[in-house]
Amino acid sequence: MISLISPVETWAHRIPAGAKLLALSALTVALFLTDRPAVLAAATLAVIALYLSAGTAFLRQGARHLRMLWPFLLLIALWHGLTGQAQAGIVIALRLLAALALANFVTMTTRLTDMIAVLTWVLSPLRRLGLPTRAVTLAIAMVLRFTPMLVENGQRLALSWRARSPRRPGWRIVVPMAALALDDADHVAEALRARGGILNDIPDGRN
Amino acid sequence: MTGVELRDIGVTLAGRPVLQGVSARLEEPRVGIVGRNGSGKTTLARVIAGLVAPDAGQARIDGADMAADRRAALATVGIIFQNPDHQIIFPTVLEEIAFGLTQQGQRPRAAEAAARAMLDRFGKGHWAPAATHSLSQGQKQLLCLMAVLAMRPRVVVMDEPFSGLDIPTRLQLMRYLDGIAAQVVMITHDPGQLRGFDRILWLEGGRLIADGPPDAVLPRFEAQMREWGGLDDLAHLAG
Ligand SMILES: Nc1ncnc2c1ncn2[C@@H]1O[C@H](COP(=O)(O)OP(=O)(O)OP(=O)(O)O)[C@@H](O)[C@H]1O
Ligand SMILES: [Mg+2]
Numbered sequence: 001m002i003s004l005i006s007p008v009e010t011w012a013h014r015i016p017a018g019a020k021l022l023a024l025s026a027l028t029v030a031l032f033l034t035d036r037p038a039v040l041a042a043a044t045l046a047v048i049a050l051y052l053s054a055g056t057a058f059l060r061q062g063a064r065h066l067r068m069l070w071p072f073l074l075l076i077a078l079w080h081g082l083t084g085q086a087q088a089g090i091v092i093a094l095r096l097l098a099a100l101a102l103a104n105f106v107t108m109t110t111r112l113t114d115m116i117a118v119l120t121w122v123l124s125p126l127r128r129l130g131l132p133t134r135a136v137t138l139a140i141a142m143v144l145r146f147t148p149m150l151v152e153n154g155q156r157l158a159l160s161w162r163a164r165s166p167r168r169p170g171w172r173i174v175v176p177m178a179a180l181a182l183d184d185a186d187h188v189a190e191a192l193r194a195r196g197g198i199l200n201d202i203p204d205g206r207n
Numbered sequence: 208m209t210g211v212e213l214r215d216i217g218v219t220l221a222g223r224p225v226l227q228g229v230s231a232r233l234e235e236p237r238v239g240i241v242g243r244n245g246s247g248k249t250t251l252a253r254v255i256a257g258l259v260a261p262d263a264g265q266a267r268i269d270g271a272d273m274a275a276d277r278r279a280a281l282a283t284v285g286i287i288f289q290n291p292d293h294q295i296i297f298p299t300v301l302e303e304i305a306f307g308l309t310q311q312g313q314r315p316r317a318a319e320a321a322a323r324a325m326l327d328r329f330g331k332g333h334w335a336p337a338a339t340h341s342l343s344q345g346q347k348q349l350l351c352l353m354a355v356l357a358m359r360p361r362v363v364v365m366d367e368p369f370s371g372l373d374i375p376t377r378l379q380l381m382r383y384l385d386g387i388a389a390q391v392v393m394i395t396h397d398p399g400q401l402r403g404f405d406r407i408l409w410l411e412g413g414r415l416i417a418d419g420p421p422d423a424v425l426p427r428f429e430a431q432m433r434e435w436g437g438l439d440d441l442a443h444l445a446g
Contacts, residue, residue: 111299111336112298112299112302113299113301113302113305113315113319117315141296141297141298141302142296142297145295145296145297145298145339145340148338148340149292149340152340184293187290187292187293187294188293188296190258190288190293191288191293191294191295191296192296193258193277194256194258194285194286194288194294195281195296195306195307195310195358196277196278196280196281196307196310196311197277
């Protein structure tokens, strides 16, 4: 998620995260309430216009993020086309495209810290019940930090394997990868401990 | 101020003694730790920072046991790990630096402002939103240093902090360290980085075999390293 954040600062970056997430929820619900292709096509165009308002570079970057969607959209459209429900296919494809593009827009223009702050606020009733919500928000940040690291570990192991073997590593790096992940978990625990661990009586994400 | 106090420290890992009978009272502003691979330097750094409690003896800073009192440790001692990937917890640079500050009790906005100020101090303001996993190894080391220095600990323990830094960054950082009030305990393999230090500890096989001013310790250390390095018998290699 974090790698998706746009390096280009746009007007949308300056809108509070809570407002953006609320608008996103409302608009997504609205997209699911209509079945008319014309309305959905207009909505999709509106989302594209939204991207454009942040600049062409931003639009191009957004399109790159959504590129992996094309095969799915195509599949949905084809399937429905073959089963004689072309209109339903177009409706579903357009709806998915508009909703995901909108979500991606919010992700690209909202800092993780701000998302976490909103989440902390949403979770605040739980905190009043005495549940340690700081651990939840910390956990989310860590998943975002360590997912790319896990992928990198895998790539590094594969490289290291290929440097010393003519064959591809395949499943054989699964065990060392798991071992590395456990090792990493140890290190994070130590890193957290080095900076005080999870203290519950300190200010949370709200300002 | 009483500084770092190590009394007869012993650490055993996996049934093997890794540190034995290490005693030193460190009050000097700049202390270097040297020794070969596997001599116990990192383990000693962990003991000083309170990340491991010694199996024997006592480690204290300003009279407080850092392993037992983590809250005191937060204000007293910062540690920079040998491997920055083991230290970075957060997905973005700004969050990584701000985290320690919120842990110290600062409000998120204030912590963020202080984190930005730290980045600006090193001319790295533009790093703030960057993904930590996308930084180069040396950039990660610099980030770890900034994250710890921002917390203004009384004692900064650094485990080979400059190994991946380019020369300008290293010089800039050393100059910055000259200017801070914190006591610095630095592990390094390069005696050149210990110029201007007040005291050197030399570890060998988990024991303190020399302890004194650089003029007294470093020439002997270098001569010994060269002698061992000149041997062709690989049995003398560390470990
Ligand atoms: N978790 C562990 N379990 C068992 N043995 C360990 C562990 N960590 C370190 N050791 C052993 O303790 C000894 C000292 O390790 P330490 O990491 O303190 O050395 P070092 O002086 O920092 O070395 P280097 O210069 O390579 O960083 C080594 O022989 C190492 O094999
Ligand atoms: Mg070490």
